[in-house]
Amino acid sequence: MIEKKNIALEKAVLIGIITKDQDETQSKEYLDELEFLTYTAGGEVVARFTQKMEMPNPKTFIGSGKMEDVRRFIEENKVGTAIFDDELSAAQERNISKILDVKVLDRTNLILDIFAQRAQTSYARTQVELAQCEYLLPRLRGMWTHLERQKGGIGMRGPGETEIETDRRIVRDKIALLKAKIKTIDKQMAVQRGNRGKMVRVALVGYTNVGKSTLMNVVSKSEVFAENKLFATLDTTVRKVVIQNLPFLLSDTVGFIRKLPTQLVDSFKSTLDEVREADLLLHVVDISHPNFEEHIESVNKILGEIKSGDKPTIMVFNKIDAYKAEPLDEDDLGTEKTKANYSLEEWKKTWMSKIGNNALFISAINKSNLEDFKKRVYDEVREIHITRFPYNHFLYPDYNYEDMK
Template identity: 65%
Template sequence: MKDLIINEEKKQNAVLVGLITPEQNEEKVHDYLDELAFLAETAGIVPGKRFIQRLEIPNSVTFVGAGKLQEIKEYVTNENNNIDTIIFDDELSPRQIRNIEKELKIQIMDRTGLILDIFAMRAKTAHAKAQVELAQYQYLLPRLTRMWTHLERQYGGGGTIMRGPGETQLETDRRIILDKISRLKKELKNIDMQKSVQRKNRGKLVRVALVGYTNVGKSTLMNLLSKSDVFAEDKLFATLDTTVRKVTIENLPFLLSDTVGFIRKLPTDLIESFKSTLDEVREADILIHMVDISHPAFEEQMEVVEKTLFDIDNTEKPTIIVFNKIDAFTHVPQNSYDLTPKKRENYTLDELKQTWMGKLKENCVFISAKEKENIEELKSILYKKVREIHITRFPYNDFLYPDPEE
């Protein structure tokens, strides 16, 4: 873990490590490692071989057992494999990092560190950069070792910091980081105050927030509804800064915000650092929860989002669940014969609609933002929900927005 930010110019090769435990079965581990591989690719790392071990609990010293660690060591030390990094799917303790690095003598990363690196690469505005930097230093603080001597050179402005009597390099680095954390918190507090004033100046217009797991298509839908050009691509965390646009559906105006995507095992420090960004969720009147229905684990992704939303703001808000990417489903002819055992991941879209989703009725819609399929149906549902709130705030002009059911 010698670099906080991955060098984008040189592609690194990595192996991935995950554990099968009573809390996560083999199927889940493979799904998590698929996601970890996608995270690695987003960060410019080439994911390769995967090492999986079954344990009751992670080894407190080296995360994996001694035999598995030796197996990993033999693979990564083989020059023919050209491995630069080992990425673990769970957050490692400072002790585990030190012991693994001592044994393998190679760069070690965990899921949290990888996510922080991606956020650092994605941050474009001063606000986002400060948020990410704060989360990085909070993550780094308990993991300091003697290798962090470069922090003294990085300390801004007036040159290096002098050590006090008897102060070790580690203590100096720790003091530097604590100073940086204090400065960043003050900086973000000032930005939060400015953002709060901006939100108050938006008036009484109804606020709608797009929320969801990362890479489910929020920015693509934002572009469709607002006719804008918000950055969107098929990579994790393409959007960090909240974008707010004024949208009008059938003459009815409201504010639509696109928020940062959530992910499993999202670092707590990152959620705290992005507090002001997530204030858009707290102050929203309506939530649009976007879901990638083509993903095999979309229900678990929904649970992750719902839990994170509860942690941010445990008040219930009107929510429209938008099941996106229906274009990814293969349409099976009615007369075709499939003799393979029916599994959850083999359900057709029509079969999925007959499950618990059918009870959601008008609170959900199935779309393809990419193919612009069923967007008008979504607009109709959104119009109705926005109108219900809008006419309570502006009762004198409710005649401008007819009730679609009358």
């Protein structure tokens, strides 16, 4: 009989700041997301610390008094990890590690760790490794804790500096090797995409954990891995879908996130080629999330960065089954109605009304309004198909396009 072992979650504390650019509400929202990231990585958040500041402390990110509070809590509760909500410089990471004497991670490092856990294929693992190496390179000096000397010519020509330079060269060589490997795989994938012919390509895009993979499974009747964790999907999955005898290719892509590390955007650009080469984007949004509008902005920003912001797009507002409007306080007559109090019908009358029939409201998990979704996607794909194959549509308006080779 095999004895089941309980895997102990790694205790962690979260640290964030409140600034003029990031108010208290936003800070809480970012820390909520950071807690979900920590859970996804296999950690357990036992406390949060925030501080109001004009800007992060260049030496320790937060002030000395708050840092002492964090240190004391970590010591008393035997916490092994401190996670900061923004990217730390090498100097900040080194200084904080000395004070707290625990593992110190920033948001970027945490996301890279999750990607490393989730990468299944050789391609995804190579992309993650490249991102990790590019993150590591400028931080090598901070990892040499035995070198406590300042920069300068005298006294810096010893073996310690040579050791760092050797490691830098190793990492640079590794980066060059990984880039060459990715370039080779890119060529293979480009050939694969070319072999698909001129079928219409549709890509699911959106914030992480909005239900893209669940929608993919329902529409394509496939078994793409879906889980209520961030970044459940790293590798792009492409499936052939047929609606009313009209075939097209549907791809499920990696989810986006606010403060997405630059290294990841760069190393995963090739994965996002599926988005770049798509004829139609289905921008999936978790409408039950209180900050879904910010999520839309984050996704649109990244789409702009990969030159895909002007593609035909259908907004798919998912998880309508989980949407709940906050009730107004009837006892307080002066309470003004905010977006948090909007019903779904009221939301549809806002800026969403300008999108017209390109705004769909569904529940992928409950299969609500999926027929409307399929019809709208079919109409759009058919329009693209007619543009691409006008001769076939003119001669055979009722042709079974599934038989077209």
